[in-house]
Amino acid sequence: MKATLAIILSFAFVATCSAQESQLNLKDFAQQYFDKMTATQAPTASEKEIEAYLALLTDDVGHSHLPWVTDDSRQPNGKALKRKGMMFYLGAHTNYSAELLDVFVFNSSAIAIRYKNYAKGIHPETKRPIEYSQTMMEVLEIEDDKVAVIRKYHE
Template sequence: MKKWLLVSLCFVFSTTVFAHGDAKELDLKKFAQTYFDTMVKTQLPGTTPEALEDYLALLKDDIGHSHLPYVTDDSRQPDGKQAMRKGMTFYMGAHTEYKAELLNVFVFNHSAIAIRYKNSVKGIHPQNNQEIAYSQVMMEVLEIEDGKVAVIRKYHE
């Protein structure tokens, strides 16, 4: 009798844990919108280090990142987030104008999102002090792991 009681309690406990695990499953469509909104804030004129940290909080520490054709290696590195912080800090505040519109969100299983958006940019490049101005359609494919972005792949249309 004690064995049956123990087995029953284990079953109830395990199904309760499993049910709670499903309830906490990440809503990838909502996450995509949060990611987009947070990323856009890092590109606005007058952005802040806090906006950058809000964005980085969505990423795994060992994030992999490619931005073709500029960065082609999307290998995950132990210091991936730190490298992104350094790179994004260098370009922070370079834009005098930035507009972005989310065009599409695609969700794949529970492990990936693709966001497609159009952005228009004006500013001064921090490396050569040349004016920049462009509009483009971008797609970012985000691989999700443990509720955070593990790999980012950026493509231009």
């Protein structure tokens, strides 16, 4: 009986250790997310950069970008909608830079990144010049090692 209990406890310990080892390092993930997200904004960005960024998201990702997009509900085609929007703006920038300012980790379920960016280019719809610099905060809800909800805020 004691041997059986010891074996069961050993398996439980190994399973717990394995689960802890496979947990996503959210600080590293935040840096990876920032790098891939900002790569999509570069003047030389292509569909390849967009797909690398989208690989970090769940298929049903929810997204808000106040004040323009206020509904962050998760939709079955959330990633496809994000792809469509990103493809529309692809190549709009002639100049882009970003600096990661802060990373905040909230247990194993959320991270926030604060960054400053600068962009210059031509708006794809209006064909008018655009230029802006802003400080942003993105709060990212994590599920199964992927971003499930994105909430963007301007400072």
